[in-house]
Amino acid sequence: MLTPRQRVILRQIVSPPYIYRWAGLLTTIALMTGVTAVVLSDVGARQVLATGPAVTAPAAVNAAGRPVRAGEDAPARGMPGFARPAITSSLLTVTDTGTDRPAVALTFDDGPTPEYTPEVLDILAEYGAKATFCMIGDQALAHPELVQRVINEGHRLCDHTMTHDATVGSNAQDLMSQQLQRSRTSLSEVVAPPATIDYFRAPEGRWTPLLDEVAAQTGMRPLGWSVDTLDWTQPGTGAIVGSVQQGVHPGAVVLFHDGGGPREQTVEAVRELLPWLQEQGYQFVMPS
Ligand SMILES: [Zn+2]
Known part of the structure; x- marks a missing residue:
């Protein structure tokens, strides 16, 4: 109980x-x-x-943000295979060349500079290589002749903001959009006729989803990289060469700098790397 x-x-x-x-x-x-x-x-x-996020650029603008007209998307003159695909807010870190041969996209940031850009252009010309130059707007305005040479020699331009503003991605959308339009227009109109600005690259790679989207809306393909040479740390020519030799892969987008500080090591590394890449069978292409 x-x-x-x-x-x-x-x-x-x-x-x-x-x-x-x-x-x-x-x-x-x-x-x-x-x-x-x-x-x-x-x-x-x-x-x-x-x-995925529902962000795509308006279909009716070309890489320069102008309304697309018939024939505008044809490959650039004398540059087979450089057709311009539709612009979407999807960070490009590899190339898609549609060829069987290995391809690599060389990119140079923070120029143009009279100290290094001409040397880089000379080496590229020697090997018939084309590259993408991610320019700072103020640098481009200070050295329009270098921008003109880059265009004349068949390379492509990439907007890297007016002042290398690494905080652009944290701004409100309206301000961000104004910043990108200003730098894109400055870069485009510093040469004659105005150049098409194909790409935008965030300073220091500080992307945000909104910055990615606004770049595409402004008519530029957001451009990242897949091989970082860390050349800006001046690790020695051998280290820069080694980082590419170890990291390169078919479709790689390689990051170099032709401005922003002493770049002798970069120039020397490029001088060694171009013949080596050619020996490996690499074609030099644009990111796509
Ligand atoms: Zn930079």
Whole structure:
């Protein structure tokens, strides 16, 4: 038999005082609400992962942000295979040349500079190689003749902001858009006729999803990289050469600098790397 004390405890378990019944009911409701919220947010996240963010550039603009006219997307004169694909907000880190042969895209940031850009151009010309130059707007305005030479020799331009503003990605969309339009226009109109600006590269690679999207909306393909030479740290010519020899792969986008500090090591590394890359069968192409 139960003692009186045990009987009281048993009665409280079977039929608890009303305060505990309310507490139990509220706890149950809170737990169910929490579980429902977790399930719904997980479903939402899966949908985003499955479909990707719904950001694509307007289809009716070309790489310069002008309305597309018939024939504008034809490959640039004398540069077979350099057709311009549609611009979308998808960071380019590899090339897609559609050829069987291995291809590599060489990119040079932070110029143009009278100290290094002409030397880089000389070496590229020697090997018939084309590259992409991610220029700082103020540098381009200071050295328009170098921008003109880059264009004349069949290379492509990439906007790297007016002042190498690494915080551009944290600005509000309107300001970000104004900044990119200004730098793109400056770069384009410093040469005659105005150049097409194919790409935008975030200073220091500080991309945000919004910056990626705004670059595409401004008519520029967001350009990343897949091989970082770290040449700006001046690790020695051998280290720069080694980073490319070890990291290069078909479709690689390689990051060099022809401005922003002493770049003798970069120039020497490029001088060694171009023949080596050619020996490996690499073609020099634009990111696409
Ligand atoms: Zn830079």
